[in-house]
Amino acid sequence: MTNLAHKEDYTWLPAPPPRRFRLLSGEKAVFRARPDESAAQWAKGERYIAVSSMPGPYDPDVTPYLTGLLELYSQEHLRELYIAGGSQSAKTDFMHTTWGYDAVIDPGPTLIVMQDRETAVETLTDRLVTMLENTPSLRRLRTGNPDDISTRRIRLRTGMVTYLGWAQSEKRLASKPIRYGKFDEVDLWPEASIKKAYARLRAYEDSYKVIECCTASTESGRIWVVRKQAQARLDFWPVCPFCGEAHIMDAANIQWPEGIMDPAKLGDKGSAWYQCPHCNAKWDEEDRNQAVRSAAALHDPAGEHGPVVWHGWRPRPDSGDIRSAARIWAHIPPLISRFVPFHKIAAAYLLTLVEPSGANLQYYYNDCLGLPVPEDSEGELTSEKELYERRQNYGPDGADWQVPMAAVVLTGAVDVQADRLECEIVAWGEGHESWGIEYKVFHGKPQEVAVWDQLHDFLDAARYRHETGAELHVAKVAVDVGYAGDHAGKFVRRSRRYVAVRGSNTRGLPLVPRKASKSRKWRVSFYELGVDTGKDTLFAWLTAAGSGPRYCHWHMKYDFEYFRMLCAERPKKEKNRRTGRIETVWALRDGFIRNEALDIRVYNLAIREILNPNYARLTTKLREQMEELQEAPPTAERPGEAGQAKPKPKKKASFIASKGVQFDD
């Protein structure tokens, strides 16, 4: 069947484009075999896959994300394509597809290098030869001479020779010139082998093509380091089947029933799911496959309708132009592969918490995330777990208060995201000991007033009962005006309790400047926060043990995802391009995308500093108030739940906010 289809569809002799004619006049054989077809088109119509859980004709819907990479491979400007991924991402198969494509469309001497000798032999006999026999246009290229296919070499009728090598066979890597290189698992190669293999490509300086594939192993491994050499760096952006928004899939969005910490309980398909960060829809694996297929169908290389999209691939912010880059790096996270179920990733993650051994970390990062193991991950990984285990109930069961005795003032902070506002309320006491009271998310675009109304109603009505029986409201709220600033600015003007802040990445700034800056654009004054300094402080405080000064408490209501966000960044050494000095900067850990909880906690630190509460005076006032309350007859009213509007004498509430606290405005 494939054969017949082939005869009908295949255009053997297209009208040669005139500009090519002169160039190829002496190469008739090559010329004849050069229809204007991309590698993706060729693979779809022709290629047979022998070794796979789904053998048969190549079906682009099995690995839709490869379509864009095959299309890139056929681009004239491409010389080197580096693919970093995890297991099950069909990287090796991708190399073989391009081999068939080269052989049919534009043959040239080829070197295929596998990680070891055994894999090299197996590749030739099991994969390449089977592909040769089952793919119509390749079958025709066989010579019929059995000597032309040995365990180390394939010679085709066009004269194209394919050499098989392995990473340690330096001698084999250093012989004849080659035009096409397909290098697998390059992290396992000795450096000398890479150099030798590249040296063989020199004869074809203007037309060679190399593919390097590897499961990322460590941050200093070849495939991770080489991304810096690449002119374009790409990520794949699946499109949510529920809301139509695209994003880079992140394992942090995998969820499973609350409370499960035992990896063995996540053994079944469907026991974990993926949550779209845009619309919170729960994806099952079929939804994921659909999201990947929809992405591959998106192609807008000029970015005429928004960002540049190349069959679902999008350049990173620091990437060069995909349409002209000679060296391109792409990351295939296993999450986008239909062969990778969510529950396996979730279980592997839990295993790294229960047993953070080298092997478990390696499996989780390399195989499940397609990322290198962070170089100092052992200490880091435990921190979100430690903090999660720190959670506590502040009072006995059924207590009608939320704020314990030692805490005397409440602050809030708001982070603005493209589709929601996030807010945390923190209680503070002597020595800056803190208690996380509540973390809330308000869904809605910050450009629309509705979500701000929700936030305002919440903050305006929020009363938290103190252990003394007094009611506290939130004294000051820091609001991030760094995103959708005019809307955030408008919100800030609604109340004197709201304070505009903006994070600055300039290293070495104090967390809170001595003076607020004025913004005419947002019509508010705002504090430019040295967030890196704030993070240094916060992480120093997180190591404070027991109760007491600077210790951070969290309530049982906080979920694990919160702590993952809180610990999403870690200090990294980086060279300052301007000064040349090595500096420590806070950067997202690989595999982490969401860090709102961290930003919000830093804003809370800042607003506490701006508020500068006099803990001793506030404590005295609360005591006095408690005595008053004890003298007064109990009221019939039930204590207000957090966030519920509760009519209360206005005087008492404003006492906490204005008299007990020194404002600077």
Ligand SMILES: [Zn+2]
């Ligand atoms: Zn969605």
